[in-house]
Amino acid sequence: MTSTALRGRAWKLLEMVTTPLLPSDYLDLVSPLRAGADLRGRIEAVRPETADAATIVIRPGRGWRGHTAGQYVRIGVDVDGVRLWRAYSLTSPAKRQDGRITITVKAILDGKVSNHLVRRVRPGTLIQLDQATGDFVLPRVKPAKVLFLTAGSGITPVMGMLRNTGFDDVVMVHCAPRPQDVIFRDELHGLVADGKLRLTEVHTATDGVLDIARLDELVPDWAERETWACGPTGLLDAAEKHWAGNGVPERLHTERFRPTIVATGDGGEVTFSASGRTADADGATPLLDVGEEAGVIMPSGCRMGICFGCVTPLKAGAVRDLRTGEITEAEPGVLIQTCVSAAAGPCDIER
Known part of the structure; x- marks a missing residue:
């Protein structure tokens, strides 16, 4: 009898012993991240970034296929006995040596999952995972000149790009209410100190919402740069209009929070x-x-x-x-x- 046939018979015997459950149900208790199991992850750390944002360090199961900088992952989290699914940008390097991945979550008003992850979840918690996806990514050939235009938590996919790729000439314009609200601020300023990034912070609580026309002043060569923008609808609408009006819409790549609403119906x-x-x-x-x-x-x-x-x-x-x-x-x-x-x-x- 072949080893495959023996394993098959052994598995059937196990099914008889464990019925009405399956042997895999018991394996899930012992080794939930094993190969062949439903894709899960274990939260290993929660690291505060600002007063309302935190980075979640996750050890993915063996079925995890990796990601490309700028992509996101859907996670399933049990909150008060209900499994809820949300999607978050991956902020870790794509080839992190310890195999862990990170997402960085900003708690939003009345957000069940975001508040749970930022304020309540504990290391050791198991979550469900989907494979990484999304096309807000860099091209295979690295652009010579790059501009990142971000606001609020829109910085998260861009931070994944910064951590994965060394750029010859990269500029970032980032909007947040106050300096202490800038996610990854210390790391960003470290890149500035090392000469790896030129950064402009727009503090909207004192400076007001960014007027997109200010890019002529802040980044005089913005039209020559390949640009990735992520943030609220108002910012991205203004950027798309500005890039199109200057004849370079193909150089702008966006990821939206909420789309523009331009029509109504009967309900x-x-x-x-x-x-x-x-x-x-x-x-x-x-x-x-x-x-x-x-x-x-x-x-x-x-x-x-x-x-x-x-x-x-x-x-x-x-x-x-x-x-x-x-x-x-x-x-x-x-x-x-x-x-x-x-x-x-x-x-x-x-x-």
């Missing part, structure tokens, strides 16, 4: 079939917000600068894309982004 009753809940919705409110207001668990990454974390099947009815006004009607396999879709009449989404 209707929304059914969240998996949760058994319904809610009345107008034609201007994203279904993501409608669901959360109704107490439905709505996965998303929009508030962290990540797209496509909220994709959901549309089972019945129709929705309107708030960016374009386009109507999407339900049919088998149709998926919608709840953060940019509003009810266009009664509809049913699978949440």
